[in-house]
Amino acid sequence: EWAERGAAKIVRQVTNPDTGKTTRQVVKKGIKDFKFGETLGDGSYSTVMLATSKESGKKYAVKVLSKEYLIRQKKVKYVNIEKNALQRLNNSRGIVKLYFTFQDESSLYFLLEYAPNGDFLSIMKKYGSLNEDCACYYSAQIIDAIDFLHSKGIVHRDIKPENILLDKDFKVKLTDFGTAKILEPKPNTTDSYDLLSRSKSFVGTAEYVSPELLNDNYVDYRCDIWAFGCILFQMIAGKPPFKATNEYLTFQKVMKVQYAFTAGFPLVVRDLVKGILIKQPAQRLTIPQIKSHHFFKDKNFKDGSIWDEPAPEIQPYKV
Numbered sequence: 001e002w003a004e005r006g007a008a009k010i011v012r013q014v015t016n017p018d019t020g021k022t023t024r025q026v027v028k029k030g031i032k033d034f035k036f037g038e039t040l041g042d043g044s045y046s047t048v049m050l051a052t053s054k055e056s057g058k059k060y061a062v063k064v065l066s067k068e069y070l071i072r073q074k075k076v077k078y079v080n081i082e083k084n085a086l087q088r089l090n091n092s093r094g095i096v097k098l099y100f101t102f103q104d105e106s107s108l109y110f111l112l113e114y115a116p117n118g119d120f121l122s123i124m125k126k127y128g129s130l131n132e133d134c135a136c137y138y139s140a141q142i143i144d145a146i147d148f149l150h151s152k153g154i155v156h157r158d159i160k161p162e163n164i165l166l167d168k169d170f171k172v173k174l175t176d177f178g179t180a181k182i183l184e185p186k187p188n189t190t191d192s193y194d195l196l197s198r199s200k201s202f203v204g205t206a207e208y209v210s211p212e213l214l215n216d217n218y219v220d221y222r223c224d225i226w227a228f229g230c231i232l233f234q235m236i237a238g239k240p241p242f243k244a245t246n247e248y249l250t251f252q253k254v255m256k257v258q259y260a261f262t263a264g265f266p267l268v269v270r271d272l273v274k275g276i277l278i279k280q281p282a283q284r285l286t287i288p289q290i291k292s293h294h295f296f297k298d299k300n301f302k303d304g305s306i307w308d309e310p311a312p313e314i315q316p317y318k319v
């Protein structure tokens with residue numbers, strides 16, 4: 001069942017010319033209200049395209065999911081997870097906004113915030129690596145966004161450069177919550193979730209997958225912190241810490257936590273990465289510890305100013 005809650009509704013005042021009576025009509029947005037443009041990205045069971053509102057000219061990224069495919073591949077569940085996660089996270093910095101959802105006979109549509117500066121994978125490909133200043137700017141926003149989604153009871157489970165988008169001001173926007181885990185609020189409390197809930201099902205991308213998932217098929221919110229550590233390493237080194245010619249060999253490296261810092265890798269980042277890429281999740285640095293690490297000494301996470309500072313000019317890391 002595709003829930004209608006949170007769907008795009010605009011209420012219009014309509015006055016009947018004969019009776020003079022004014023009534024309110026709910027008008028639902030549909031594909032007819034948008035002009036579809038270029039393809040922005042392809043997922044395993046979806047395509048993201050540029051969409052422009054015919055009424056306002058505002059640009060959106062529309063994620064189109066084929067119903068037939070979703071049913072055949074038994075992915076309907078994941079679409080609902082994505083929608084529920086995005087609705088729970090709506091209006092938060094660092095997370096892509098979901099504006100409308102609708103459907104027609106063949107497809108489901110998610111009207112998402114358009115991030116015109118593309119994804120972090122493209123940035124990494126273009127520049128190879130990032131200098132310390134850039135790495136600090138982007139990683140501060142990424143860890144703060146992860147902190148936020150955890151505080152809302154959501155584990156992303158597939159944090160990777162492709163899922164980190166950049167808006168018009170080069171601010172981070174996490175996307176793709178189709179593999180997220182939504183935790184139920186703890187009973188008898190108002191704003192806290194049982195973040196230690198166990199979850200058993202394989203998700204994630206080889207290079208960023210945590211050892212606990214490979215070993216015991218067990219993950220909790222700390223898998224997102226592991227992925228963050230891999231991405232931070234990659235920003236400086238220009239390649240993820242665990243990379244091999246095939247998935248199997250990559251998994252072996254992950255399980256053994258077998259990685260090596262590149263020559264000239266800055267000591268302060270080295271120290272932080274070492275604290276995160278630890279096999280035992282309980283021994284890994286926590287988000288508050290990461291935020292108070294020396295690498296982030298010039299960042300104030302408490303007052304939100306990391307989201308207000310201008311993006312540094314992107315430059316590769318030079319030894």
Ligand code: ADE
Nearest residue numbers: 040041048061113114115
């Ligand atoms: N690619 C995938 N999602 C996107 C979005 N929301 N904005 C821009 N490009 C995207």
